[in-house]
Amino acid sequence: MDWGMRNRLARMFPGGENGNAVMLAVDHGYFMGPTHHLEDARATIAPLLPYADAVALTRGILRTSVPSTSATPVMLRVSGGATVLKEDLSHETITTAMRDAARLNVCGVALSVFVGAPHEHESLVNLSKLVDEGEEAGIPVMAITAVGKELEKRDARYLALACRVSAELGAHLVKTYYCDGFEKVVEGCPVPLVVAGGPKLDSDRAALELAHSAIAKGAHGIDMGRNIWQSDHPVAMLKALRAIVHEKATVAEAMDVLGSAKGRAPAAASARA
Ligand code: R5P
Numbered sequence: 414m415d416w417g418m419r420n421r422l423a424r425m426f427p428g429g430e431n432g433n434a435v436m437l438a439v440d441h442g443y444f445m446g447p448t449h450h451l452e453d454a455r456a457t458i459a460p461l462l463p464y465a466d467a468v469a470l471t472r473g474i475l476r477t478s479v480p481s482t483s484a485t486p487v488m489l490r491v492s493g494g495a496t497v498l499k500e501d502l503s504h505e506t507i508t509t510a511m512r513d514a515a516r517l518n519v520c521g522v523a524l525s526v527f528v529g530a531p532h533e534h535e536s537l538v539n540l541s542k543l544v545d546e547g548e549e550a551g552i553p554v555m556a557i558t559a560v561g562k563e564l565e566k567r568d569a570r571y572l573a574l575a576c577r578v579s580a581e582l583g584a585h586l587v588k589t590y591y592c593d594g595f596e597k598v599v600e601g602c603p604v605p606l607v608v609a610g611g612p613k614l615d616s617d618r619a620a621l622e623l624a625h626s627a628i629a630k631g632a633h634g635i636d637m638g639r640n641i642w643q644s645d646h647p648v649a650m651l652k653a654l655r656a657i658v659h660e661k662a663t664v665a666e667a668m669d670v671l672g673s674a675k676g677r678a679p680a681a682a683s684a685r686a
Pocket of ligand 1: 438439440441442469557609610611612636637638639640
Protein backbone atom coordinates (compact mmCIF):
# COMPACT_ATOMS: atom_id res chain seq x y z
CA MET A 414 0.00 0.00 0.00
CA ASP A 415 1.45 3.35 -1.05
CA TRP A 416 2.12 6.19 1.41
CA GLY A 417 -0.83 8.30 0.24
CA MET A 418 -3.28 5.47 0.76
CA ARG A 419 -1.82 4.65 4.17
CA ASN A 420 -1.84 8.30 5.19
CA ARG A 421 -5.51 8.74 4.22
CA LEU A 422 -6.48 5.63 6.19
CA ALA A 423 -4.44 6.78 9.19
CA ARG A 424 -6.17 10.16 9.19
CA MET A 425 -9.56 8.45 9.50
CA PHE A 426 -8.34 5.75 11.91
CA PRO A 427 -6.30 7.78 14.40
CA GLY A 428 -5.15 4.69 16.33
CA GLY A 429 -3.12 3.46 13.36
CA GLU A 430 -3.36 0.21 11.46
CA ASN A 431 -5.37 -1.58 14.13
CA GLY A 432 -7.20 1.52 15.26
CA ASN A 433 -10.88 2.35 15.25
CA ALA A 434 -12.84 5.20 13.71
CA VAL A 435 -15.98 7.15 14.56
CA MET A 436 -17.43 8.22 11.23
CA LEU A 437 -20.40 10.54 11.04
CA ALA A 438 -22.79 9.52 8.24
CA VAL A 439 -24.71 12.39 6.65
CA ASP A 440 -25.09 11.04 3.12
CA HIS A 441 -28.74 10.01 3.41
CA GLY A 442 -30.07 12.77 1.18
CA TYR A 443 -28.52 11.21 -1.93
CA PHE A 444 -31.47 8.83 -2.16
CA MET A 445 -33.82 9.91 0.67
CA GLY A 446 -33.95 13.67 0.12
CA PRO A 447 -34.15 16.00 3.14
CA THR A 448 -34.11 13.37 5.87
CA HIS A 449 -35.57 14.28 9.29
CA HIS A 450 -33.06 16.45 11.21
CA LEU A 451 -30.81 16.68 8.14
CA GLU A 452 -32.99 19.17 6.28
CA ASP A 453 -30.48 21.93 7.03
CA ALA A 454 -27.35 19.86 6.61
CA ARG A 455 -24.95 22.68 7.47
CA ALA A 456 -26.66 23.32 10.81
CA THR A 457 -26.78 19.63 11.71
CA ILE A 458 -23.20 18.87 10.70
CA ALA A 459 -21.40 21.91 12.18
CA PRO A 460 -21.51 21.06 15.91
CA LEU A 461 -20.72 17.38 15.23
CA LEU A 462 -17.73 17.75 12.92
CA PRO A 463 -15.09 18.31 15.63
CA TYR A 464 -16.02 15.01 17.29
CA ALA A 465 -15.95 12.82 14.17
CA ASP A 466 -12.86 11.02 12.88
CA ALA A 467 -14.40 11.30 9.41
CA VAL A 468 -17.58 12.60 7.85
CA ALA A 469 -19.35 10.53 5.18
CA LEU A 470 -21.28 12.58 2.65
CA THR A 471 -21.78 13.49 -1.01
CA ARG A 472 -19.87 16.17 -2.91
CA GLY A 473 -22.98 18.35 -2.99
CA ILE A 474 -23.27 18.51 0.78
CA LEU A 475 -19.50 18.78 1.17
CA ARG A 476 -19.30 21.80 -1.13
CA THR A 477 -22.39 23.53 0.26
CA SER A 478 -22.43 22.60 3.92
CA VAL A 479 -18.93 21.95 5.24
CA PRO A 480 -16.47 24.83 5.69
CA SER A 481 -13.27 24.39 3.68
CA THR A 482 -11.41 25.08 6.93
CA SER A 483 -12.70 21.81 8.40
CA ALA A 484 -9.97 19.44 9.57
CA THR A 485 -12.28 16.42 9.64
CA PRO A 486 -11.35 13.82 7.01
CA VAL A 487 -13.94 13.17 4.33
CA MET A 488 -15.34 9.83 3.18
CA LEU A 489 -17.02 10.79 -0.08
CA ARG A 490 -20.03 8.86 -1.33
CA VAL A 491 -19.58 8.40 -5.06
CA SER A 492 -22.47 6.08 -5.95
CA GLY A 493 -26.09 6.97 -6.60
CA GLY A 494 -28.73 7.16 -9.28
CA ALA A 495 -31.81 5.77 -7.50
CA THR A 496 -34.21 7.27 -4.96
CA VAL A 497 -36.73 5.99 -2.43
CA LEU A 498 -39.46 6.75 -4.96
CA LYS A 499 -38.44 3.65 -6.91
CA GLU A 500 -38.83 0.09 -5.69
CA ASP A 501 -35.34 -0.99 -6.79
CA LEU A 502 -32.66 1.00 -4.98
CA SER A 503 -29.89 -1.13 -6.45
CA HIS A 504 -29.89 0.67 -9.80
CA GLU A 505 -26.83 2.77 -8.95
CA THR A 506 -23.78 3.86 -10.84
CA ILE A 507 -20.66 5.84 -10.02
CA THR A 508 -21.82 9.46 -9.82
CA THR A 509 -18.58 11.22 -8.91
CA ALA A 510 -15.27 10.85 -10.74
CA MET A 511 -12.12 9.92 -8.84
CA ARG A 512 -10.49 13.13 -10.10
CA ASP A 513 -13.23 15.16 -8.38
CA ALA A 514 -12.68 13.13 -5.20
CA ALA A 515 -8.97 13.97 -5.41
CA ARG A 516 -9.80 17.64 -6.06
CA LEU A 517 -11.94 17.60 -2.90
CA ASN A 518 -8.97 16.24 -0.94
CA VAL A 519 -10.95 13.32 0.44
CA CYS A 520 -9.57 10.49 2.57
CA GLY A 521 -11.77 7.81 1.03
CA VAL A 522 -14.57 7.13 -1.42
CA ALA A 523 -17.63 4.99 -0.69
CA LEU A 524 -20.14 3.18 -2.84
CA SER A 525 -23.03 0.85 -2.17
CA VAL A 526 -22.89 -2.77 -3.26
CA PHE A 527 -26.19 -4.60 -3.61
CA VAL A 528 -25.44 -8.30 -3.29
CA GLY A 529 -28.42 -10.41 -4.34
CA ALA A 530 -30.34 -7.41 -5.72
CA PRO A 531 -31.47 -6.91 -9.33
CA HIS A 532 -28.38 -4.79 -10.09
CA GLU A 533 -25.89 -6.89 -8.12
CA HIS A 534 -23.63 -7.32 -11.15
CA GLU A 535 -23.39 -3.60 -11.95
CA SER A 536 -22.69 -2.64 -8.34
CA LEU A 537 -19.91 -5.23 -8.02
CA VAL A 538 -18.34 -4.14 -11.30
CA ASN A 539 -18.59 -0.53 -10.08
CA LEU A 540 -16.71 -1.55 -6.94
CA SER A 541 -13.96 -3.29 -8.91
CA LYS A 542 -13.44 -0.32 -11.23
CA LEU A 543 -13.49 2.11 -8.33
CA VAL A 544 -10.80 0.08 -6.56
CA ASP A 545 -8.63 0.24 -9.69
CA GLU A 546 -9.05 4.02 -9.76
CA GLY A 547 -8.55 4.31 -6.00
CA GLU A 548 -5.29 2.33 -6.17
CA GLU A 549 -4.11 4.67 -8.91
CA ALA A 550 -5.02 7.81 -6.96
CA GLY A 551 -4.00 6.53 -3.52
CA ILE A 552 -7.58 6.88 -2.25
CA PRO A 553 -9.11 4.05 -0.19
CA VAL A 554 -12.46 2.60 -1.23
CA MET A 555 -15.18 1.70 1.26
CA ALA A 556 -17.87 -0.74 0.10
CA ILE A 557 -21.24 -0.32 1.76
CA THR A 558 -23.22 -3.55 1.91
CA ALA A 559 -26.58 -1.96 1.15
CA VAL A 560 -29.85 -3.82 1.64
CA GLY A 561 -32.17 -1.35 -0.08
CA LYS A 562 -35.62 -1.48 1.46
CA GLU A 563 -35.18 -5.08 2.63
CA LEU A 564 -33.95 -4.39 6.15
CA GLU A 565 -34.63 -8.01 7.11
CA LYS A 566 -31.61 -8.97 4.95
CA ARG A 567 -29.40 -7.85 7.82
CA ASP A 568 -28.46 -11.33 9.02
CA ALA A 569 -25.02 -12.83 9.51
CA ARG A 570 -25.17 -15.21 6.55
CA TYR A 571 -26.09 -12.51 4.06
CA LEU A 572 -23.80 -9.84 5.48
CA ALA A 573 -20.84 -12.24 5.73
CA LEU A 574 -21.26 -13.01 2.05
CA ALA A 575 -21.65 -9.37 1.01
CA CYS A 576 -18.66 -8.22 3.11
CA ARG A 577 -16.40 -11.03 1.89
CA VAL A 578 -17.29 -10.42 -1.75
CA SER A 579 -16.53 -6.71 -1.28
CA ALA A 580 -13.14 -7.46 0.27
CA GLU A 581 -12.31 -10.00 -2.46
CA LEU A 582 -12.97 -7.35 -5.11
CA GLY A 583 -10.49 -5.07 -3.38
CA ALA A 584 -12.44 -2.81 -1.01
CA HIS A 585 -10.06 -1.37 1.56
CA LEU A 586 -12.85 -1.00 4.13
CA VAL A 587 -16.39 -2.31 4.39
CA LYS A 588 -19.37 -0.69 6.02
CA THR A 589 -22.10 -3.07 7.04
CA TYR A 590 -24.79 -3.60 9.66
CA TYR A 591 -24.57 -5.14 13.10
CA CYS A 592 -26.48 -8.42 13.42
CA ASP A 593 -26.79 -11.50 15.62
CA GLY A 594 -23.69 -13.59 14.97
CA PHE A 595 -21.72 -10.51 13.87
CA GLU A 596 -18.47 -12.27 14.80
CA LYS A 597 -19.02 -14.53 11.76
CA VAL A 598 -19.17 -11.44 9.54
CA VAL A 599 -15.91 -10.16 11.05
CA GLU A 600 -14.22 -13.56 10.81
CA GLY A 601 -14.89 -13.84 7.08
CA CYS A 602 -13.82 -10.31 6.15
CA PRO A 603 -10.08 -9.64 5.82
CA VAL A 604 -10.41 -5.84 5.79
CA PRO A 605 -11.66 -3.53 8.57
CA LEU A 606 -15.40 -3.31 9.10
CA VAL A 607 -17.37 -0.34 10.37
CA VAL A 608 -21.04 -0.54 11.25
CA ALA A 609 -23.97 1.67 10.32
CA GLY A 610 -26.67 2.35 12.86
CA GLY A 611 -29.70 1.92 10.62
CA PRO A 612 -33.03 3.65 11.33
CA LYS A 613 -33.36 5.46 14.67
CA LEU A 614 -33.63 2.97 17.53
CA ASP A 615 -36.01 3.35 20.47
CA SER A 616 -33.41 4.93 22.74
CA ASP A 617 -29.89 6.35 22.85
CA ARG A 618 -28.97 3.39 25.05
CA ALA A 619 -30.00 0.95 22.31
CA ALA A 620 -27.68 2.69 19.84
CA LEU A 621 -24.81 2.63 22.35
CA GLU A 622 -25.47 -1.08 22.95
CA LEU A 623 -25.32 -1.72 19.21
CA ALA A 624 -21.99 0.10 18.91
CA HIS A 625 -20.60 -1.64 21.98
CA SER A 626 -21.53 -5.11 20.70
CA ALA A 627 -20.08 -4.37 17.27
CA ILE A 628 -16.75 -3.20 18.71
CA ALA A 629 -16.63 -6.10 21.18
CA LYS A 630 -17.05 -8.51 18.28
CA GLY A 631 -14.32 -7.00 16.13
CA ALA A 632 -15.68 -4.00 14.23
CA HIS A 633 -13.09 -1.25 13.68
CA GLY A 634 -15.58 1.50 14.26
CA ILE A 635 -18.90 2.94 13.32
CA ASP A 636 -20.25 5.00 10.44
CA MET A 637 -23.45 6.15 12.07
CA GLY A 638 -26.01 8.77 11.19
CA ARG A 639 -29.63 8.79 12.30
CA ASN A 640 -28.96 7.47 15.80
CA ILE A 641 -26.69 10.48 16.30
CA TRP A 642 -28.38 13.44 14.63
CA GLN A 643 -31.95 12.27 15.24
CA SER A 644 -31.12 11.95 18.95
CA ASP A 645 -32.27 14.81 21.17
CA HIS A 646 -28.60 15.26 22.13
CA PRO A 647 -26.46 14.68 19.04
CA VAL A 648 -23.15 16.00 20.37
CA ALA A 649 -23.52 14.10 23.63
CA MET A 650 -24.36 10.94 21.67
CA LEU A 651 -21.26 11.33 19.53
CA LYS A 652 -19.11 11.80 22.63
CA ALA A 653 -20.62 8.68 24.21
CA LEU A 654 -19.99 6.70 21.03
CA ARG A 655 -16.38 7.91 20.97
CA ALA A 656 -15.95 6.54 24.50
CA ILE A 657 -17.08 3.11 23.30
CA VAL A 658 -15.12 3.08 20.05
CA HIS A 659 -11.88 4.65 21.31
CA GLU A 660 -11.78 4.02 25.04
CA LYS A 661 -13.46 0.63 25.25
CA ALA A 662 -16.11 2.12 27.56
CA THR A 663 -18.90 -0.16 28.72
CA VAL A 664 -22.48 0.81 27.88
CA ALA A 665 -22.92 2.04 31.47
CA GLU A 666 -19.82 4.20 31.20
CA ALA A 667 -20.96 5.55 27.84
CA MET A 668 -24.35 6.38 29.38
CA ASP A 669 -22.47 8.39 32.02
CA VAL A 670 -20.61 10.27 29.27
CA LEU A 671 -23.93 10.89 27.54
CA GLY A 672 -25.51 12.12 30.77
CA SER A 673 -22.72 14.50 31.67
CA ALA A 674 -22.34 15.79 28.10
CA LYS A 675 -26.07 16.46 27.72
CA GLY A 676 -26.13 19.54 29.89
CA ARG A 677 -23.03 21.10 28.35
CA ALA A 678 -22.73 23.31 25.35
CA PRO A 679 -20.39 21.77 22.74
CA ALA A 680 -16.81 22.69 23.61
CA ALA A 681 -15.16 25.13 21.23
CA ALA A 682 -11.90 23.17 21.12
CA SER A 683 -11.67 20.39 18.57
CA ALA A 684 -11.84 16.81 19.84
CA ARG A 685 -9.37 16.07 17.04
CA ALA A 686 -6.79 18.51 18.34
C1 R5P B 1 -27.22 5.33 3.67
O1 R5P B 1 -27.86 6.34 3.50
C2 R5P B 1 -25.87 5.43 4.08
O2 R5P B 1 -25.01 4.42 3.70
C3 R5P B 1 -25.71 5.75 5.55
O3 R5P B 1 -24.49 6.41 5.62
C4 R5P B 1 -25.68 4.55 6.48
O4 R5P B 1 -26.87 3.84 6.45
C5 R5P B 1 -25.31 4.99 7.90
O5 R5P B 1 -26.28 5.82 8.44
P1 R5P B 1 -27.31 5.28 9.54
O6 R5P B 1 -26.52 5.05 10.77
O7 R5P B 1 -28.31 6.38 9.68
O8 R5P B 1 -27.90 4.00 9.02
